[in-house]
Structures are given as C-alpha cells and as structure tokens.
Amino acid sequence: MDHFLYRDGELYAEDVSVRDIARSVGTPFYCYSTATLTRHFTLFDQALDGMDHLVCYAMKANSNQAVLRLMASLGAGVDVVSGGEYARARAAGFDGDKIVFSGVGKTREEMRAALSGGIRQFNLESEPEMHRLNAVALELGVVAPVTVRVNPDVDAKTHEKIATGKSENKFGIPIARAREVYAEIAKLPGLRVVGIDVHIGSQLTDLEPFRQAYRKVADLTRALRSDGHEIIRLDLGGGLGIPYERTNTAPPLPVEYGAMVREELGDLGCEIEIEPGRLIAGNAGILVTEVVYVKHGEGRDFLIVDAAMNDLVRPAMYSAHHDIVPVIEATAGAEQTPYDVVGPVCETGDTFAKQRNLPALAEGDLVAFRSAGAYGAVMASEYNTRPLIPEVLVRDDQFAVIRERPSYEQIIARDIVPDWL
Template sequence: MDHFLYRDGELYAEDVPVRDIADGVGTPFYCYSTATLTRHFQLFEEALHGMPHLICYAMKAASNQAILTLMAQLGAGMDVVSGGEYARAIAAGVPGERIVFSGVGKTRTEMRQALQGGVRQFNLESEPEMEALNEVALSLGVVAPVTVRVNPDVDAQTHAKIATGKSENKFGIPITRAREVYARVAALPGLRAVGIDVHIGSQLTSLEPYRQAFEKVADLTDALRADGHEILRLDLGGGLGIPYLRDNQAPPLPLQYGALIKEILGDKGCEIEIEPGRLVAGNAGILVSRVIYLKEGEGRDFLILDGAMNDLIRPAMYDAHHDIVPVMEPVAGVAQRPFDIVGPVCESGDTFARGRMMPPMGAGDLVAFRSAGAYGAVMASEYNTRPLIPEVLVQKDQFAVIRARPSFEEIIERDTIPPWL
C-alpha cells in the first residue's frame, strides 16, 4: 500500500499533485509520503503485538533527518551501521538505549562514540571485533552489552549481492561455533552478552528461509541457556521484501512474518528485535524525473531522462526493477510501445529499463519511479558533478524540501587546492 495514486488525470503524492512539486523544486527529485512511512511502521507494530519487542528502523534504507525524526516520534529504535548513522540517530532524538549498532567493520572510534553516547547493544560479527570492543569498554570503565551475530547457513533466495546468511558471506560467525564464541564473550570483563543476532538477507519474498533461520536460533537459545548464558533478546534482523510490481511478486505480509516469529520463538520469553528498512521506506518514496529527449535509434527508441544512475543506482548495480509511470495519467486504452529508459551519464550502465512498454511520451513529460524510497537517495552520488537531488516529504496537502539541491559552486567549494598549485 502507498499514497501515490492517480486523481483527476495526474499522479498525486497524498493530496499534493506531483506536477506541482516538480514545478516548485525542479527535477529530478525524491518524494516521500508521511502517511505511507507511518502505515508501514505500524504494520510491524501490529504484527508483533502481544509480545515484548522493539522495532529498530534500519536507517541505511533512507536516512534523511526528517524520516528519522518521524520514525523516532512513532517509537522506533534505530539499527545503525556506522558512526555517521549513529550521529544521525542521536540528532533525530533517538536515545542511545534504542540504538542497535550493527556492521562487520566497526572501528574503535565508532565503538567509543557509541559507548560514550549510549547504545542498546553491539551486534558482534567476529572474534577480532569482540576483542577490540572489550579493550575499548575497559578503557572507558564500562561494560558493553552485546549479541553475537550467528550465520545460520540459510539460503535467503534473494539477489547474491544482498544475501547475508550463507556460509560464504562475510557476515557473522558460523552458528556451529556459537557456543564456543559465547563462552569467550563470558570470559571478557568488558562485555555482557544479552542475546543472539541473526540476519540472512534483504528483499526476501518467502517465509521459508526465515523459518529455517528462526528454528536454528530457537535451538541455539536453549543451548546457550543450558550453558549458563542469559539470553534476553533475539535480534532477528530485517529483510522482508516489497512488491516491485514485476512478475506478480507477492512477498509475505508483516502479519504473516510476525505470526511465524510467535510460532517459533514466542515461548522463549525473549524480547524480539527486528530491523525493517526496505519495507518501511521502499514504497513510501518515488523518484520523479523529466524526459529530455525522445531518441529514435536503430531498432529501438530511447527516453532520455534528466535523472541518472548517480541518482538511482539500483538498476545498474542490482539489475533492479522499478515500475516507471507517467505523471500525467494515460488515456485508457492508448497504444503503448517499448522504450529503453536511460539517463544522460556517459555509461551504458546508465539504463533504468530496456524495452519497457510506455504510452506516448515526449520531451518535458514527467515520469515517476515507484518503490524508490529505499536505497535510492542514500546510495546517490555526485558522479559527473551532478548535484545530489532534492528530497521532499509530503504530509496530506503540504510538502517540504527536506534536503536541498546543492549548487555547482557549493560542490566545487568543497575541494581544496594545495598551496603549490
């Protein structure tokens, strides 16, 4: 469900015509819906109702301060993977005790930052990281709350670049070594184990990989408790997929996901932590771009947009599909024809879609990329000295620019010329 719908012949974001935003802000730009963000977060609250839980928004999906502030007001914790994300979460008003610090390469500086500012737990990924955190905690005279991320060797049945739960992936420690590693944690005076962490990948469209992983976590919980460890929390990660409107994908609903958690882990007496990102933000955002040229090629036609791969890297990086729709609603029954939809960057990879069926389009027309709210703006760059594009947040009939487009001068002035030049 989202709040980007046609009304009176044109696409609206909640109660704001997308065309009005384009006229006021210029293209390309990202646009997010407050109502959709709120609804998607609440779906997880409903899914876990009746059991102790904390929903930690995975802010790597979309980390604008306005979105984080909204999440904080809804009661979310935050899942962060860098010192910068930690600083963003704190700045958005999220208390340290609601921040989970994940990631395979935490530095000592980041560990110190979180221990001094407050943190719910560190999700440890390796034994060298465990030793480093112990040293930092002891140097500060504190004890760091930790979980160990276990790798259950489960195939998430997702894109290889976003799978994290197989033995060949870089994440976590083998679940077969978990009891040994937890014994080591217990021997380190600067660490206190508070639970178990598992995360098997992103954009999962089936519950079966979750079932396999959760059953292994349930068995591990019993084994670790038998070894004398206090297991209070189970951090189950995120990764639930969203429909990208291709091949009739129908990922599981949050309520089904929650029911599975209750079925397998509900009798463990643990607080459940989950870290949704894509499902909260993905369909809550669109990328709006304008057609620069319609180019007729040899055997194919091109729609050349003012948006490019530096604005939305997912199609080039993951072969990701996004539904692309005209902002002005096509006349019912109008003939469509195939276009390659591309950007202006001098790379063949700057292609959003090949052979995509579209109604008649021309220079100046607006298009919207659906399901662009997650891993869009956060992965953007200034390649080709193309400014980072604005982000806009809509609430009912209002919209606000929540990140402005920098000028060329602002981009250039960030560079420093050494004195010998």
C-alpha cells in the same frame, strides 16, 4: 499499499500534486509520503503485538533526518551500521537505549562514540571485534551490552549481492561455533551478553528461509541457556521484501511474518527485535524525472530522462526493476510504446529499463519511478558532477524540501587546491 495515486488524471503524493512539486523544486527529485512511512512502521509494530518487541528501523534504507525524526516519534528503535549513522540517530532524537549497532567493521572510534553516547547493544560480527570492543569498554570503564551475529548458512534466495546468511558471506560467526564464542565472551569483563543476532539478507519474498534460520536460533538459545548464558533478546534482522513489480504475486505481509515469529520463537520468552528498512521506506518514495529527449535509435527508441544512475543506482548495480509511470495519466486503452529508459551519464550502465512498455511520451513529460524510497537517495553520488537531488516529504496537502539540491559552486568549493598549484 502507498499513497501515490492518480487523481483527476495526474499523480498525487497524498493530497499534493506531483506536478506542482516539480514546478517548485525542479527535476529530478525524490518524494516521500509521511502516511506511507507511518503505515508501514505501524504494520510491523502491530504484527508483533502481544510479544515484548522493538521495531528498529534500518536507517541504511533511508537516513534523511526528517524520516528518522518521524520514526523516532512513532516509537521506533533504530539499527545503525556506521559512526555516521550513529551520529544521525542521535541528532534525530533517538535515545541511546534504542540504538542497535550492526556492521562488520566497527572501529575503535565508533565504539567509543556509541559507548559514550548510549547504546542498546552491539551486534558482534567476529572474534577480533569482540576483543576490540572489550578493550575499548574497559578503557572507558563501562560494560558493553552485546549479541553475537550468527551465520546460520541459510540461502535467503535473494540477489547474491544482498544475501548475508550463507557460509561464504562475510557476515557473522558460523552458528556451529557460537557456543564456543559465547563462552569466550563470558570471560571478558567489558562485555555483557544480552542475546543473539541473525540476519540472512534483504528483499526476501518467501518466509521459509526466515523460518529455517529462526529454528536454528531457537535451538541455539536453548543450548546457550543450558550453558549458563542469559539470553533475553533475539535480534532477527530485517529483509522482508516489497513488490517492486505490480504483479499477481506479492511478498508476505508483516502480519504473516509476525505469525511465523510467534510460531518459531514465541515460547522462548525473549524480547524480539526486528530491523526492517526497505519495507518501511521502499514504497513510501518515488523518484520524479523529466524526459529530456526521445531518441529514435536502430530498432529501438530511447527515453532520455534527467535522472541518472548516480541518483538511483539500483538498476545499474542489481539489475533492479522499478515500475515507471507517467505523472499525467494515460487515457484508458492508450497504445504502449517500448522504450529503453536511460539517463545522461556517459556509461551504458546508466540504463533504468530496457524495452519497457509505456504510453507515448514526449520531451518535457514527467515520469515517476515507483518504490524508490529505499536505497535511492542514500546510495546516490555526485558522479559526473551531478548535484545530489532534492528530497521532499509530503504530509496531507503540504510538502517540504528535506534536502536541497546543491549548486555547482557549492560542490566545487568542497575541493581544496594546494597552494603549490
């Protein structure tokens, strides 16, 4: 469910007309709903009700400071994967004991920043990282709380570029070697084991891969405890998918996911951490764009819009689907026209949809790409010297620009020309 609905024939974000926002900030722009973000976080929190748990928002999905402040105000923890994301989390008001640091390539500088500023845990991904973190912690005279990310070799049955739990993926330590690695950690004075970490991928639409992975984690928990390790926390990652297409089938709900977690892990007495990002932010955002031209090509019509692959790269990178709807609602029974929906970037890959059936549209019409709140703005670039587009947050009947569109002058001014040119 989201809060982008038609009212009196036009699309609204909560109680704000999307067309009014477009008039104010120009197109293209991202628009997020506070009510939807809040609801989706709350659904996850309630799904684990009765278990000791922390929902850590995966900020890589959408890291705008306003979105992060909202998550912090709701009591969320946060999952970060870089020094920059750690800095964003602290700036947004997250306490160190609510920040989980994931990622396969943590640098010494990032480790120092997190150990100095406060950290809930590091999710270790490799033995070299384990030894590096131990050395940094000893330099600072502290002990780093850690889990080890285990790779359970489970097929998440998702897009190959966002699968992370198979043996050929770069993530984690093979689960078969976990006891050996934990034994090594126990010898390192700068590290303190607090739990186990696992994450098998993103946009999962079936609970069975989760179940398979969590059963392996449960067995490992018992084995590690028998080895003398204190396992008090299980970080289960994120990955639950969202319905990008309005079809009769939908991914599992958070409440169904929570029930499965109880079934597989509830008897272990561990605190449960989960790291949802896409399901919290994805359907909480839309990308609004204007039709620049309708071009009649050889056997097909092109809807050329002012958004491009640099603004929303998911279709070009993953062949991802986003529902596309007109901001002014089509009349009931209106004839549909197949369009290739494309942007102005000089690449054929700048294509959002091929032969998508839409109501007849004309130059100047507004359309919205649904489910664009996750991995949209955060993956955007200034390719073709196209400015990053505004982000707007709506709450009830008001909206605020939470990231402005830079001018060409501001973009160019970041370049530095050496004095010998």
